[in-house]
Amino acid sequence: MVNDELSALKASFDRAKAFLNAGDPKMAEDLCRKALSQVSNGEPNTQVLLCVALIRQGKSGSAVKRLKHTLRMFPDFAPAHEELGNALLAQNKPEKALACFEKAIDLNPKNTSALITLGQIFKGLGRNEEAQEIYQTVLELDPIQEKLATATQLFYKGNTEEAEKICREALQEKPDDVNGLKLLASIASKMEQKEDAIILLQRAVELKPKFAGAWAELAEALSDTDEFGKALDAAQRVIQLQPNLPFGFMLRGTILGQSGNHEGAIKAYREALKIEPNHIGSNMGLGNTLKTIGDYEESVSAYKKVIEVQPFFAEAYWSLANLKTYQFDQKEITQMEDHIENPEIPDGNKAFLHIALANAKEKENLFDEAWHHFDAGAFMRRKDEVYDSVQTQTTHDALIEVFNKEFINEKRNLGHQSQAPIFIVGLPRSGSTLIEQILASHTQVEGTKELPDLSLLTRKLTKSKPRGIKFPNAALEMNNDEFIEYGESYLTTTKRHRTGSPYFIDKMPNNFANIGFLKLILPNAKIINACRHPLDSCISSYKQLFYKGQSWSYDLFEIGEYYLEYDRMMRHWHNLFPGEIMDFHYESVLEKQEIETKKLLDFCGLEWEEQCLKFYETKRSINTASSEQVRQPIYKGAMYAWKNYESHIGELIETLSPLLNGLNDDAKPQSLRK
Known part of the structure; x- marks a missing residue:
């Protein structure tokens, strides 16, 4: 190849590798294919990179065919043998993969990644002595690399605790290994330990200021803890380090969207798409943001662009x-x-x-x-997903035990006296977005989003108490001044979502479990429980793929059990706070919209305003699955939609029968009617 051709190929290779490292194997594939179409000899490095991109997309069959072809042309190219082994492993063919890794090691005896994988194959095949010999070889070559590689594989398999243990062992031997710091930060983020992740990533970028991947993860972690200004600064470092790649701008768009600056987010995504019009992540981010602000046609166009490209x-x-x-x-x-x-x-x-x-x-x-x-x-x-129904029940048992009538009566008026917060709680897909949209149509009320602040306060409380005393038991250790301090803290941290209206909405459904704590730190807060027919509520969650959380919602038996737990908690709170929690029934507002809307406003201490009946005309950002539905007038088609699937949900009906038996006959399944 002439020098110009070599230079162009290297530039394409580096760009494709950057996309692959940033988690975009499709773009890496496209760049590799384009580069290979312009050279005559099927350059092996780019061929192998293309195959890595294929494997990461689940296209191991295509990768195997291409790698075998590459090896016919370049039989002694060790990376091709290694990736052929990885492709065969993806097809669950460890015996065939074994020979590939052995050949790769013959060609490059110091290839630690191939050695580690070979050792794991031996172990999986029960050949433990051979596995031990391999691991000993790796330890002699690079002990830190061996541990980090093992920890990485454990992490991606979901074994975070063991991955964390091994990663920490590696960092004890080499505390300034930036890859180890970044991996441990990823583990911490996965375990919802965002503050720890931030500290680790800050150390990584301090040691290696040009580590774009660490800056990107730092930006994400800061954004997840609502440190949006610092997150944007970190994203800007990614842009400075990779000005010709879309990732920094995409990251900026994500952060701006999370902070509520949707116009800024759209601008950032469009900047990313100027660099790479076919970038999947930026097109998806653009579509999601356009959906949030109600630009239906443009969001459809963005999603269709993704399908056109991939x-x-x-x-x-x-x-x-x-x-x-x-x-x-x-x-x-x-x-x-x-x-x-x-x-x-x-x-x-x-x-x-x-x-x-x-x-x-x-x-x-x-x-x-x-x-x-x-x-x-x-x-x-x-x-x-990982879900443990026993753990849910144990957690709720502890909440009921701690927040009992005696404790509530002793502490109930110590919190902050603000009347500004309106909490909407319940289960997902039960009408909470409709309630929020009705209230946000009132001139005195501001809609925000599903705020994490109350949950973050429970974690803060745990950290403030002696080691081993966790929430909810940590609430028993609060002194009288702390109740008003925690209420003040909630009002302070939620200010970033407000623009000055007298009242604001926190629509985090999962707050239903923490009503006891909430009523102690904010005794005058209004609490509305979004209620829906148990079967409609459960089936609607089952039909939804949630971005994260709600891991109980993908199995009918677990959904039924979770609903019973939710019902148990709400009965407990109603008993402790009679008349202070409003059950707002989805079916009732569909049948008697004006009457139920007036009841809702009365409960919140709000004057009647006619526009609350025309909630669908209110222009605001809505970041939930119901965003398009609440931009339309009341629609009754979703009421009792469970009847369409009655023949398929016998297990769920049986689980919920203690609740369903108390309903009117027209709301009961046929099997429970007299």
Whole structure:
């Protein structure tokens, strides 16, 4: 190759590798293919990088074919042997992969990554002595690398505790290893220890100021703790280090969106797309932000751009379905059905396709077909979730034990006396967004979003008490002054979401579990419990893929148990705070909109305003699955929608029967009617 060709190929290779390292294997694939189309000899480094991108997309079959072809041309190219082994492992063929790694090591005996994987294959095949010999070799070559590689693999398999242990061992030997610091930070973030992650990442960028990946993770961690100014500064460092790549601008868009600056977010995403118009992450971020502000047509265009660029990108189909009002055409339905049958698409991605298809079938009233896809999607997602129903019950037992009548009566008037907060609690998909939109249409009330502040305060309380005393027991250790201090802290941290209205809404549904703590630090706060028919509430959650959390919602039995736990907690709070919590029933507002709206405003101490009946005309950002639905007038079609699936939910009906038996006959399943 001439020098110009070599230079261009290296530039393309470096750019593709940057996309791959940033978690965008599709863009890396496209760049590699484009580069290879312009050279004559199938340059092996780019071929192998292309195959790594294919493997990360779940296309191991395509990678195997290409790598075998590459090895026919370059039989002694060690990276190709190693990646062929990785592709075969992805196909669950460890015996065949073993020979590839052995060949890679023959060609490069100091290849620690190949040695580590070979050792794991030996161990998986029960050849423990050979595995031990391999691990000993790696330890002699690079003990830190061996430990970090093992920790990384454990982390990606979901074994965070063991990964953390091994990573800490490595850092004890080499405290300034920036890759180790970054990995430990990723583990801390996964375990919701954001403050620890920030400290680790700050150390990593201090040691290596040009470490763009660490700056990016630092920006994300800071944003997750609502340190938006600092997060934007970190994102700016990514932009400065990688001005010709879209990642820094995409990150800036994400942070601005999280902070509520949606116009700024859109501008940042468009800057990213000027650099790389086909960038998946930036197009998805743009679509999500446009959806949040109610720009339906433009959000659809952004999602369709993703599908045009990457027809296999399942989340884009789901995002269209998640608009709730989008109608798939037959071509799109056929595409999704074909993708589901594609063995190279991982189950985690197929979950998105199943739920999108289910929504399409539901709109055609093909309820049996729809349920098949809802069920399949939930099953696939459940495999990636961790949920322990016993832990939920234990947590609720502790809350009930701590926040009892005696403790509440002793401490109930010590908190901050502000009447500004209005809390909407309950389960997801139970009408909370509708309640918020009605209230936010009032001139005295400001809608915000699902705020994490109350939950963060419970963590702060745990950290402030002696080691081993965790929330809720930590509440028993609070002195009288702390109740008003924690109420003041909540009001201070939530100011960033407010613009000055007398009242504001916190719509975090999961706050239902912490009502006892909430009423002690903010005794005058209004609390509205979003209620819906138990089966509608549960089925609507089952049909939804949540961005994060709600891990109980992908199994019908677990959903039923969780609903009973929610009901148990709400009965406890009603008993402790009679008349201080309003149950707002979704079905009632559909039938008697004006009457129920007046009751809602009265409970909140608000004067009647006619525009609360025309909530769908209120222009504001809404970042939930119901965003498009509450921009339309009251629609009764979702009431008792569970009846469409009654023949499929016998297990759920049985679990909820203690509650369902108390309903009127027209609200009961056929099996429970007299």
